[in-house]
Amino acid sequence: MAIKHAILGLLQYKNMHGYKIKEHIERNFGHMWSINYGQIYPNLKSLHEDGFIEIAEMDVTSVKGPNRKLYAITGAGRKEFKRWLQNSPEKNMILRDPFLLRFVFFGFGDRDRAVELIDEQVRLYRKQLIVRKKNASRLCGKGSCVRLVSELGIEFNELVLKWLLRAKDEMLHNYEDEAEVIRKAL
Amino acid sequence: MAIKHAILGLLQYKNMHGYKIKEHIERNFGHMWSINYGQIYPNLKSLHEDGFIEIAEMDVTSVKGPNRKLYAITGAGRKEFKRWLQNSPEKNMILRDPFLLRFVFFGFGDRDRAVELIDEQVRLYRKQLIVRKKNASRLCGKGSCVRLVSELGIEFNELVLKWLLRAKDEMLHNYEDEAEVIRKAL
């Protein structure tokens, strides 16, 4: 249900079409939500059927490809969005990360390969940090919620980078028998 | 596929039954992965069918409930696990958080309700931090990967707590017209 409400939220700022919504979510909320067309268009359809959004305009100014359907939020949509906004979140945050899941078991594998994979992550997070800082620079205004979330994304990125370098260092200099450590904790 | 490999990884430490696997994942990897019985048992079944695990023993020492099926990893399982371990992760980390998604739109809602929801999160993260620190204290050993991941979880928790308090403060003292800030960024 979260995606529907994210779409409703975005349409409160501006009328938008599907492609733009995806772009916007990726740029501004990319660190906490991902989305793809397989979700966007069916959800727009269903929001439309429920009367929460309507087609405000068929934008023909697009030169490339098919015409854009500009969606607008309706009164019912605004009401539904407000209701959702003041509710407590249904679930807690989780850091679902295929790299970290691997990392936990690096004691069983090849140390040099592990270090390679860490380096790969470092490169990735460094690249991402530049993008996030660039996106954040477009946001200013005291107390702005979007700016605050964007800052959290950057701080998190920096934390992970620092952690990765520490982890690499420890792996290179203090590699012990991992299995013993964990067996005790089971 | 990640869950299957997480199970294979755990079985390298020790033979385990389904219930224990869930408990272990929640305690040690709870901050980066969640799991439920609807995934555990079907995945154990399928790993068994693929020959990656086998039933080592029917543990009858359990006094409560049905007998435990103690699973052990096979040679093929170890091979498959090693193959997976040295691969680059398929995807990047995302922070999927229903609270943050709401937070982004707090400018459209009631400020006092927003502050209530922030306080709720602060309580939640404080509680979680205590649990994580307790779990981490059982892990020691230089260069231990499990310990490092557990530390990342704690550092992340502390970062979010600090951020929440800052966000609350900014909302109380510098609440501006949010819509303007974002419209510019679109």
Added chain:
DNA sequence: TCTACCATGTAATCTGTTACATGATTGC
């Protein structure tokens, strides 16, 4: 010519979650 980007959409598949069914024991 080929790639990248713009734009909409559907279908198949995979994953994940919730709820249910079963049933024994321990402690309040």
Added chain:
DNA sequence: GCAATCATGTAACAGATTACATGGTAGA
């Protein structure tokens, strides 16, 4: 008697991902 914990499992549903289909323009 009731709730909590241990223990295994299935079914229905919800959510997410990938691949496909279509087709136009801009630029290298």
